[in-house]
Amino acid sequence: MEILLANPRGFCAGVDRAIEIVERALELFGAPIYVRHEVVHNRFVVDRLAGLGAIFVEKLDDVPDDNTVIFSAHGVSQSVRKAGRQRGLKVFDATCPLVSKVHREAERHYRLGNKVILIGHDGHPEVIGTMGQLPEDAMVLVQNVEEAENIAIEDPDRVAFITQTTLSVDDTVEIIAALKRRFPNIMGPKKEDICYATTNRQEAVKAVAAGADAVIVVGAPNSSNSQRLVEVARNLGCSKAMLVQRAADLDWAVLEDVRRLGITAGASAPEILVEEIIAALQNHFDITIERPDGATENVFFKLPKILTREAEAS
Numbered sequence: 001m002e003i004l005l006a007n008p009r010g011f012c013a014g015v016d017r018a019i020e021i022v023e024r025a026l027e028l029f030g031a032p033i034y035v036r037h038e039v040v041h042n043r044f045v046v047d048r049l050a051g052l053g054a055i056f057v058e059k060l061d062d063v064p065d066d067n068t069v070i071f072s073a074h075g076v077s078q079s080v081r082k083a084g085r086q087r088g089l090k091v092f093d094a095t096c097p098l099v100s101k102v103h104r105e106a107e108r109h110y111r112l113g114n115k116v117i118l119i120g121h122d123g124h125p126e127v128i129g130t131m132g133q134l135p136e137d138a139m140v141l142v143q144n145v146e147e148a149e150n151i152a153i154e155d156p157d158r159v160a161f162i163t164q165t166t167l168s169v170d171d172t173v174e175i176i177a178a179l180k181r182r183f184p185n186i187m188g189p190k191k192e193d194i195c196y197a198t199t200n201r202q203e204a205v206k207a208v209a210a211g212a213d214a215v216i217v218v219g220a221p222n223s224s225n226s227q228r229l230v231e232v233a234r235n236l237g238c239s240k241a242m243l244v245q246r247a248a249d250l251d252w253a254v255l256e257d258v259r260r261l262g263i264t265a266g267a268s269a270p271e272i273l274v275e276e277i278i279a280a281l282q283n284h285f286d287i288t289i290e291r292p293d294g295a296t297e298n299v300f301f302k303l304p305k306i307l308t309r310e311a312e313a314s
């Protein structure tokens with residue numbers, strides 16, 4: 001079996017930062033540290049942090065008084081922030097700076113008097129957090145071209161769009177084109193708000209899916225960017241594109257006839273899980289590994305100052 005290992009794959013700068021925030025908070029303040037929602041969408045990562053003393057909760061109400069809470073990389077609504085302040089909780093914000101940037105865009109459009117259209121997936125925590133940056137009714141969600149074609153906007157000249165960061169680049173281009181046709185004066189980012197990591201991983205999976213019999217995307221079912229990688233591979237005609245969380249989930253019957261296998265990982269999936277899956281494949285097949293060239297990533301996001309080693313030393 002020839003394995004084509006997508007490049008880049010796996011952790012992005014926002015995920016690295018979010019995990020480090022939890023680790024540093026545990027080091028500096030000791031367990032327990034509460035984390036609102038999975039800090040990143042990966043069970044392996046969450047279980048490891050839980051082993052170090054992090055307690056994951058879905059609601060702020062589940063954090064006892066006088067404790068420390070970390071907001072996940074997906075961001076939170078203003079009402080959650082306010083509740084944290086009112087309760088006097090010590091809060092660290094692991095929201096990815098690229099998600100925060102979208103929040104600021106939303107505020108700017110709102111101040112300019114525009115109705116804001118958010119292109120995204122209903123129910124995803126990032127979408128809930130982004131919608132929650134503005135008062136109710138100030139923002140409306142559009143999930144696909146059909147919704148873009150049918151959405152009713154009171155003043156078609158005062159409208160703007162923003163997007164979730166982890167969407168399919170190709171699908172989003174079509175949704176934006178539909179909005180621009182309907183609202184020629186719509187304001188928005190030059191392209192979309194899809195982040196560099198999502199864009200690069202989708203390009204990288206295309207490069208390996210093109211000539212592959214099957215593609216494995218290492219990632220979690222609730223990880224939006226991982227799900228999009230499966231879709232991108234399928235859209236290229238690779239019908240055997242599958243999401244796999246751990247080696248134990250591999251479907252050996254499906255893999256039996258596969259000669260060229262693409263492997264990639266979503267932005268919240270650690271490389272150790274890719275290695276685990278390759279090791280399992282090695283036990284079943286004679287494998288060779290190719291690593292096609294891909295985009296170079298050198299994005300790095302700073303930790304909150306209070307969690308840095310410099311702050312600890314001073």
Ligand code: SF4
Binds near residue numbers: 073165166198
């Ligand atoms: S996928 Fe993009 S937006 Fe999400 S955490 Fe990573 S860099 Fe940030």
